Amino acid sequence: MVRAAEALLSHRAASPVTLADPEDLGGSGRTVVVRARVGANLLSMDRTLVIKALPADEDPRAFHRELASYKYANALPNESRPGPQLIASDPEQRLLVLTDLGHGRSMESLLSGTDVVETSHAVSAWGQALGRMHAATVGGEGDYLALLRHGARGSDNLDILGEAAIRAVAEAPAQLTRLGVDYPDAVCDRLSAACALFADGDHRAFSPSDVGPENILLNDDGVQFMDYEWGGFRDAMLDVAYAVVTLGTALTPSLAAHRGELQTAMIDAWRSEVVGIWPSLGHDRECSRKILTTRLLWTWLSTAWMLPPDDDGLAVEATHISPAGYVHDWALHTNDPRVLVARWTALAAAADRAGDAVIGEFATRLGAALQHTWLG
Known part of the structure; x- marks a missing residue:
C-alpha cells in the first residue's frame, strides 16, 4: 500500500x-x-x-x-x-x-469528558462547520454528479444509508405490531417524508454522509470531517438531525444531563450559518418540525437494525446493505439497547419542547415498549 x-x-x-x-x-x-x-x-x-x-x-x-x-x-x-x-x-x-489533518482532538473525546462549557463550544463549532459546508455547496449538485459520472462507467448517485432507511420504514408496520405499538398515519407520513429527502428536498447540499462524532476532528483549522465514503448530495436536514442523534449517544453520564442544551447549541449554530440561504429555517416552528421529522427517521433506523427479522425475512440487516457489512461502520449504529431507549426518550423530550404531540406520544410509547422488551 x-x-x-x-x-x-x-x-x-x-x-x-x-x-x-x-x-x-x-x-x-x-x-x-x-x-x-x-x-x-x-x-x-x-x-x-x-x-x-x-x-x-x-x-x-x-x-x-x-x-x-x-x-x-x-x-x-x-x-x-x-x-x-x-x-x-x-x-x-x-x-x-x-x-494529513494532524493529531488534533477527536469529537468523541470531547463528548466523553465532563466539562459542559468546553463540550458546548465544541458542539457549536461542529454545527457551524456543518452549516458552512451546506451553505457553500448549495447549487453544486450538477458539478458533483459530473465528477461522479466521470469517475467510472456505472457510477451512480446511490445513497446507501437512504436505501437502508427506506427499507426500515417499509418494515415499520410489522415491527411495531410485534412490539405492541400503534403506528399512526401521521407518523407513517412523517417517516415517508423524511425518506424522500435523500432524493429531493428544499435544502439540498453536499454531505459526507456519516457526520457523527467518530468522523470529526478538531485541529488548529477548526472542525474537520474525516470520512467522505458514500458522500453526496441530499437534504441538509438529514445531516443536522444525524449529528444531533449521534451526539446524544456519545455523551458521558455527567454530560448526558445536559443533552437537550447541547443538542440545541448544535442546531442553533447550524441555523446561524444556513438561515441566509434558507430563510424558512428562521421560523422556529418550521425548523423544529423538519428536524424532528428527520430525527424520527434516524432513531427508527437505528432501532430497526436491532430488531429481529420478521417471518418474511424483510428485516433491515447488514447483509441487505452490503456483503461487507457497512451498517456497523456508521456512527448511527449501536448494539446497546440502552442507547436506543435513550434516543427515543430524548426524541420525546425534544418533541414536547417543540409542541409536537404526534412525535412526542409515539416516541414515548415506543421507548417504553423497547424498555420493557429489552431491559425488563
Whole structure:
C-alpha cells in the first residue's frame, strides 16, 4: 500500500518520492488507513500524508463516490472545505492519498469528558462547520454528479444509508405490531417524508454522509470531517438531525444531563450559518418540525437494525446493505439497547419542547415498549 502510494506520487511529481514510518490509523475495519512521513522530493508536500486503501472486494461505487466527493470538496473555498484535501488517487488500486489533518482532538473525546462549557463550544463549532459546508455547496449538485459520472462507467448517485432507511420504514408496520405499538398515519407520513429527502428536498447540499462524532476532528483549522465514503448530495436536514442523534449517544453520564442544551447549541449554530440561504429555517416552528421529522427517521433506523427479522425475512440487516457489512461502520449504529431507549426518550423530550404531540406520544410509547422488551 505504501509502495503503491510512493509510485503514484512519484509519477505525479515526475521524480522519486519516498514514504517512511507508516503509522496505522485504524480505518473502518474494511479500509486500511495509514499516516506516512514524506522523504526528500522535488514536489512541495506536507511532511506527512495519509494513505487510504479500500479492499479489492469492496463495492466499487464506494470508492468512486468518495473520490468524487474529495474532488468536489477540493474546489470549495478554504473556510468551507469540510476536511482533508485529495493529493492523488489510483482508481485501479482503490487508493487515495490525502493531506494529513494532524493529531488534533477527536469529537468523541470531547463528548466523553465532563466539562459542559468546553463540550458546548465544541458542539457549536461542529454545527457551524456543518452549516458552512451546506451553505457553500448549495447549487453544486450538477458539478458533483459530473465528477461522479466521470469517475467510472456505472457510477451512480446511490445513497446507501437512504436505501437502508427506506427499507426500515417499509418494515415499520410489522415491527411495531410485534412490539405492541400503534403506528399512526401521521407518523407513517412523517417517516415517508423524511425518506424522500435523500432524493429531493428544499435544502439540498453536499454531505459526507456519516457526520457523527467518530468522523470529526478538531485541529488548529477548526472542525474537520474525516470520512467522505458514500458522500453526496441530499437534504441538509438529514445531516443536522444525524449529528444531533449521534451526539446524544456519545455523551458521558455527567454530560448526558445536559443533552437537550447541547443538542440545541448544535442546531442553533447550524441555523446561524444556513438561515441566509434558507430563510424558512428562521421560523422556529418550521425548523423544529423538519428536524424532528428527520430525527424520527434516524432513531427508527437505528432501532430497526436491532430488531429481529420478521417471518418474511424483510428485516433491515447488514447483509441487505452490503456483503461487507457497512451498517456497523456508521456512527448511527449501536448494539446497546440502552442507547436506543435513550434516543427515543430524548426524541420525546425534544418533541414536547417543540409542541409536537404526534412525535412526542409515539416516541414515548415506543421507548417504553423497547424498555420493557429489552431491559425488563
